[in-house]
Amino acid sequence: MLSHEELLRFGQEHLFLNYRQPPIVMVRGEGSFLYDKDGVEYLDLSGGISVNALGHAHPRIAAVIAKQAYQLGHISNLFYNDKQNALAEALCARSFGERVFFCNSGAEANETAIKMARRYYYDRKETRYEVISALASFHGRTLATVTATGQPKYHEGFGPLPEGFKHVPFGDLPALEAAISEKTALVMLEPMQGEGGVVLPPQGYLKAVRELCDRKGVLLHFDEVQSGMGRTGRWFCHEHDGVAPDSMALAKAxxxxxxxxxxxSVHRIAQCLVPGTHASTFGGNPIACAAALAFIDVVEEEQLLDRASEVGERLIHGLRSALSSVRWVKEVRGRGCLVGIELEGRSARPLLEALRNQKVLVTVSADNVMRLAPAFNIPWEALDRGIEAIASAVKTADKERAA
Ligand SMILES: Cc1ncc(COP(=O)(O)O)c(C=O)c1O
Known part of the structure; x- marks a missing residue:
């Protein structure tokens, strides 16, 4: 059997060097816990970057995946499959949507939204192609979605970037209005920014954006890759604002x-992607669709949307009271199981390492924000342990800073 050290070395020598993995090799997960090759247990508050909404190795999901693998694995989209059709219906029944295109990632879903918007206006013989998105947004790593991503550090060295993208400050309605031109096809926004630092827009902003887009004849797309599928306590984050887009991207959870x-998407726009215009070989794979259907069932049967809200309230309240005396903790904010701790004038990365030494895993977004994305069903005792560990790591860093 390969040792921890050997496995680590294989990864270090043969994987691309585009990540900053710590020297740990995970081999097993169970609920909110991960276990490394030596059996060391970690409390996972990172959720595989906001993916594992029911924690790791959920027995219902694992069983459904195994059963489906024996039944029907891959057939492509040359044929209907029962699980894909059922999942499309389930997503439409829970949202504004009327049609669903399945793919493999958040970037691919957003890329499709951009292509769909351009094609929609092309069919109408209007020269609208421009995409307006927000500064500090994150929409993916393909060339088009990284260009839509309003963070120049992700563009560096990848030019020439595709044409027709603009960025405006998130939450600034007049700036958006000024940016919209007769060439604008699509406004693309996260209803709550995840990678950009866990940022909620000002109250009423999304509704005003909807009205503005309607007035200007521009399509509105919400990127719910991180904020969707129940993470904020509703199936989709935009529901909190009582507003619906024309299309939305889902992935992660x-x-x-x-x-x-x-x-x-609504049918009116989706119908422009006729046969031959767009496709994905693996999109809507029966095994992934079966897992997604099981995820939706478990969330609804166990009332985990409400639980996600409660987790967020307990996390935000617990962290605010534990960290109130630390002056460089600027704000604790978020919604449901997506919470950020913003630090004043310092990177959150050293805290990440300190917490890892305490066997607690968190992530960083926007460098100075610690991001927490626990499972909706995290046990209260584990959540409280996480709050204590974070408070202790922050206070130790505070003492070191004062010394
Ligand atoms: C809001 C948002 N959109 C898109 C993406 C890209 O998703 P993926 O990594 O699945 O392509 C992410 C990933 O973090 C995201 O947070």
């Missing part, structure tokens, strides 16, 4: 841990 993306 959607596939119950399997790689899967989806673009959900």
């Amino acid at each position: 959607l596939g119950g841990g399997l790689p899967m993306g989806a673009l959900v």
Whole structure:
């Protein structure tokens, strides 16, 4: 059997060097816990970057995946499959959507939204192609979605970037209005920014954007890759604002841990992608669709949307009271199981390492924000342990800073 050290060395020597993995090799997960090759237990508050909404190795999801693998694995989209059709219906029944295109990732879902918007206006013989998105947004790593991503650090060295993309400050309605031109096809926004630092827009902003887009004849797309599928306590984050887009991208939690993306749209716009215009070989794979259906069932049967809200309230309240005396903790904010701790004038990365030494896993977004994305069903005792560990790591860093 290969040792921890050997496995580590294989990864270090043969994987691309585009990540900053710590020297740990995970081999097993169970609920909110991960276990490395030596059996060391970690409390996972990172959720596989906001994916594992029911934690790791959920027995219902694992059983459904195994059963489906024996029944029907891959057939492509040359044929209907029962699980894909059922999942499309399930997503439409829970949203504004009327049609679903399945793919493999959040980037691919957003890429499809961009292509669909351009094609929609092309069919109408209007020269609208421009995409307006927000500064500090994150929409993916393909060339088009990284260009839509409003963070120049992700563009560096990848030019020339595709044409027709603009960025405006998130939450600034006049700036958006000024940016919209007769060439604008699509406004693309996260209803709550995840990678950009866990940022909620000002109250009423999304509704005003909807009105503005309607007035200007521009399509509105919400990127719900991180904020969707129940993470904020509703199936989709935009529901909190009582507003619906024309299309939305889903991924991350959607596939119950399997790689899967989806673009959900109203029929009027979706119908422009006729045969031959767009496709995905693996999109809507029966195994991923079966896992997604099981995920939706478990969330509804166990009332985990409400639980996600309660987790968020307990996390935000617990962290605010534990960290109130630390002056460089600027804000604790979020919604449901997506919470950020913003630090004043310092990177959150050293805290990540300190917490890892305490066997607690968190992630960083926007460098100075610690991001927490626990499972909706995390046990209260584990959540409280996480709050204590974070408070202790922050206070130790505070003492070191004062010394
Ligand atoms: C809001 C948002 N959109 C798109 C993406 C890209 O998703 P993927 O990594 O599945 O392509 C992410 C990933 O973090 C995201 O947070």
